[in-house]
Amino acid sequence: MVRICCVVGCSNKSHDSRGRKLDNGSRFFTFPTWKKSHGPQMREISSRRRSAWVAAVRRKDITFDKITPFMFVCCRHFHKGKPAYEMMENDPDWAPTLHMGHSENENGDTPRSAKSQKLALRSKRIQEGQGSSAEEPMQCKEAATWNVKQEEESYEIVKWEVKPTGQTECGGEGCGIGAKEVKQEEKLIQVVKQEAGQMECDFCIQRAAEVSRLVEENRQLRRELDAFKMPDGFFEDDDNKVEYYTGMPSVGSFMHFFCFLLPLMSAQESKLSPFQVLLLTFMRLRLDLPAQHLAHIFSISTGTVDRTFQDTVSFLYTNLRPSITWPDRNTLQRTMPQQFVEAFGRKAVAVVDCLKVLAHKSSRHKEHQMVPSDYAVKYLIAVTPSGFVGFVSKGCDGFTGAKNMLVKSGFLNKLLPGDVILAVGFDADQSGGLFCAEVDVPTFAHTDCHLAEKNLGETAHLLEHIGTLLGSIHRKYKLLKAAVPVDMTLPCDREEVTFLDKMVTVCYALENHCPTAV
Incomplete structure (x- = not known):
């Protein structure tokens, strides 16, 4: 199909007069659609963008409600050669701005007639x-x-x-030069x-x-x-890209999360845009890419990669940590899957697990003499049966028993007597089985908490559901499965938490913003 740019004064087209495709590198883009059925935010943004394109082209036959599918704008009218992603409203390429030709059409002359007039005038003067x-x-x-x-x-x-006499102005006769x-x-x-x-x-x-x-x-x-640098429109409309690099299921979910964070980000001098900063952090968490690899991708130094990752994780920890809170009893019962209701009735159920993260001590960490070379940190994670992460403990020594962690972490203070706790392979003696316990006394303090193990019997079919629920979360972020540097296990400057605590909390908080399908 022949594509011709509709901008006044632009002669770019995809084929010549004989129908042969032109190899001129030009790309053509249709006008943005008004996405009325994608939610109020997307409906408003897409409406503003479509209006901006119509205003930029400034043609009487093109209005917001009257744009044929054969109207195109070529890459010549964008700074980067293509439109920016629709959520990046501050990008100069959100709408076409270059070589729009408005002054050439103010008197109603077509581009072709104006060009012909210029050529005729030049020929006359010559x-x-x-x-x-x-x-x-x-x-x-x-x-x-x-x-x-x-x-x-x-x-x-x-x-x-x-002169009439036949003489010339030279003053002589017969000079030999006549009319x-x-x-x-x-x-x-x-x-x-x-x-x-x-x-x-x-x-x-x-x-x-x-x-x-x-x-x-x-x-x-x-x-x-x-x-090469993964621009702000890198994902375009490819959900597979988003899932691979971030773990989120779609472009819409990622952009919704990005728009939530964007007003909270501080304006700083950086070689990376806010989109690239967030994408770099997700790629490090999701794929466990080394700093050298990310430095090549984003054309920055490894030191900038490390600083950007640490600053962004701390920023996410501050803004996402409040989303991890244990829900009240009514919410638990209202969102509980049917198989849990049939097994436990009106009792609240908590699914718990222990996350174990290894830490390695390299040669540049010789100053940390108190930290062994083979070190592990454990975290207690509590999830509702519907998949909502409601509790993440601070890291503790890897030799601490899982049941002891459950009592000392303070999680039991969030439950009531009779509430049920479920876990897969919760302790060494369970060897992959389903552990079940009830809180049998009021939990006013850690020392008052007691657990009474129960025999599940006919409820063993819940084992597959719980294993899938916990396993899908752990598999999403590969950085939690790798051995992290030992300095991540040390307290942050003037804080009571470690950088590893922040990183684990952020990963599970992201699960609440973008839950894994079970």
Whole structure:
């Protein structure tokens, strides 16, 4: 299908007059659609963007409600050669802005007629011997004038005035130059001036072609650089990309989360945009990519990668930690899956697990003499049967027993007598089985908490559901499965938590913002 840019004065098209595809690197984009059924926020943003495009093109036959599918805007009108992602409203390429040609159409003349008028005017002036038009560059005028003078001097042209007596103004008789010779010389001058004007025109055409080539080359290099640095529109509409790099199921869910964080981010001088900062952090958590690899992807130093990751994790920890809170009893019962209701009735159920993270001590950590080379940190995680993460403890020594962690972590203070606690392989002696216990006394303090183990019997079918629930969360972020540097297990400056505590909390808080399907 032939695509032609609808911007006034732009002649870009995808095929020539014979229907052959042009290899000029041009790309064409349709007007944004109004997404009325994607929620109020998306409906408002898509409406503003469609209106911005219509206002930028400024054609009477294109309105918000009247845009045919054959109306295109080419890459020439965008700084980066393509429109920005629709959620990045502050990006200069959110709507076309370059070479919009409004001034050329203010008098109602079409681009083709205006161009024809300019060519006719130039041709007329050349024929009259006036040289180049006033619209040509000054250096072209100087070049043409110099060429004319040079030719006049080489031919030693002298203008004579013919008098009725047959004598010339030179004062002598019979000088040998009459009216015929004067006319020939004048014609010669006219020819020289026309040739000079043609040289000037050819020079301008060549210069314009070179400028166009350089502009297109610059645009292509920008596109390649943006693709290498993962620009703000990197995901486009590809849900598979989002799931692979972030763990979130769709572009919409990621952009909704990004729009929630964007107003909270502080404005700092950085080589990375807020989108790239968040994407780098997700890629580190999700894929456990080394700093050197991320430095190549985003064209920054490894030190910048480490600082960006640490600062962003701390920022996410501050803003997402309040989302991890144990729900009240009514909420638990209202959201409990049917199989748990059938097994436990009106009792509240908590699914708990112990996350174990290994830490390694490299040669550059010799100053930490108190930390062994093989070190592990355990975390108690409590999840509702519906998959909501309601509790994440601080890290403790890897030799601490799971049941002891349950009592000392303070989680039992959030439950009532008779509430049920379920876990898969909760302690070493369970060997992968289903552990079940009831809180049998009021939990006013850690020392008052007691557990009474129960025999599940016919409720063993819940084992698969719980294993899937916990396993899907652990598998999402590969950084939690790898051995982390030992300095992550040390308290942060003037804080009671470690960086590993922050990282684990952020991973589970993200699960509340984007739950894993079970």
